Amino acid sequence: MTNPFDEFRGSPIDWSDMLNLSKVMEILRHTPDPEQSRSLIRTSTIDPNDLLIVATRMIELKRRDHGRIAMEEAIRQLDADPDRIAPDIDIVFAKRNLCFLLEHTRDSLSQFDLVKKEPKIVQADPQLALAIAEGLINQQRFEEAAFVIARIDEIPFAVLSEKLAKINGWVDGTNAMRVEAYKHVRWNSLPGWWDDVGPGDVRRIVPAVEQNLQRRVGMGHDDTLLLIRQLAVTGDRRAIPVLTQALRHHKSSVVVDAASALHALGDAAGVEALISGFRSAPEGDKWRFASALQDIRDSRAVAVVADYNAAQRAAEELKQRRINEGLCVTCGKALGFMDKMSSRQAHKQCS
Numbered sequence: 001m002t003n004p005f006d007e008f009r010g011s012p013i014d015w016s017d018m019l020n021l022s023k024v025m026e027i028l029r030h031t032p033d034p035e036q037s038r039s040l041i042r043t044s045t046i047d048p049n050d051l052l053i054v055a056t057r058m059i060e061l062k063r064r065d066h067g068r069i070a071m072e073e074a075i076r077q078l079d080a081d082p083d084r085i086a087p088d089i090d091i092v093f094a095k096r097n098l099c100f101l102l103e104h105t106r107d108s109l110s111q112f113d114l115v116k117k118e119p120k121i122v123q124a125d126p127q128l129a130l131a132i133a134e135g136l137i138n139q140q141r142f143e144e145a146a147f148v149i150a151r152i153d154e155i156p157f158a159v160l161s162e163k164l165a166k167i168n169g170w171v172d173g174t175n176a177m178r179v180e181a182y183k184h185v186r187w188n189s190l191p192g193w194w195d196d197v198g199p200g201d202v203r204r205i206v207p208a209v210e211q212n213l214q215r216r217v218g219m220g221h222d223d224t225l226l227l228i229r230q231l232a233v234t235g236d237r238r239a240i241p242v243l244t245q246a247l248r249h250h251k252s253s254v255v256v257d258a259a260s261a262l263h264a265l266g267d268a269a270g271v272e273a274l275i276s277g278f279r280s281a282p283e284g285d286k287w288r289f290a291s292a293l294q295d296i297r298d299s300r301a302v303a304v305v306a307d308y309n310a311a312q313r314a315a316e317e318l319k320q321r322r323i324n325e326g327l328c329v330t331c332g333k334a335l336g337f338m339d340k341m342s343s344r345q346a347h348k349q350c351s
Contacts, residue, residue: 003040003043003044003045006045012050013050021057035069038072048073051070051071052071052094059101067101072098075091079117092118092124098114099132108139108144112141115151126155127167129148143184146182149177157238171236179234179235194233197233199234202231205230205231210242225254231265233264239265243258246258247273252281252285256277263298278293290304290308322345
């Protein structure tokens, strides 16, 4: 018995020949279980480029599952041998179509597998990518959702705005998903202020932060810190330029919170700024940067915090040893009689 997938006329298949459409309908009739068609495809010699078009015809005939299987098999074969992809075949768009078919069953994990292998799907259809991210978050698959959102974040805001212009509230929806996914995968523990700060309107907050950053040295910045923290929990990447500007501030507290906010928004400059700040900070200020880095889930942060904690332990052990030996904890020289009588642990001039 001949394989019906080998009986199409022409390659590319000539769809003006009605016998080819009849052959599609024959396949559908004789494979009530869609998985039967997978077995036939795998034993056929049909060109996978033609198979993509057959899949489209099956979907047009309301046989979505048959079409999905044909599309899966065509893409599998073309992925195995990319040189076979015909000039008129857009393989990314084909994978996007397969991803869209899976949306019907809300099979978010299968959709994610496609996106992970072919991230260009996100650029081809950011609306579909947002739907996939939402499905993953609903299943509490935050690592996978964060991967998809990170690919969305690679699209310039102006391009994203154009592609999603017809979706009411897409900015707020995307921001909310970004916050939810990133807070589960980018942090060991959320900053202590996270739950005490509510999101705000980035269009109002950004100008306020810009104005505050112009204050003279010596003036307070408690309100600036609050605004920066609001930008972090809002999840709006339009705040990145002003947060980047805040990294140059003279107050380490502002730099630390701005860097943490950048990290919350998925910007790698946040961790880099904390590490750089830690290395250049005076000894008495290093703890501030180390504390922020300890909250962050990043291998670079882990290494810096481990070195800092080791140095702190070594310093504490040295201090305790000097105390036990009656030495000045600062310079390590012997304490005088009057120092010991007054219970000092350091020389007066060393204090």
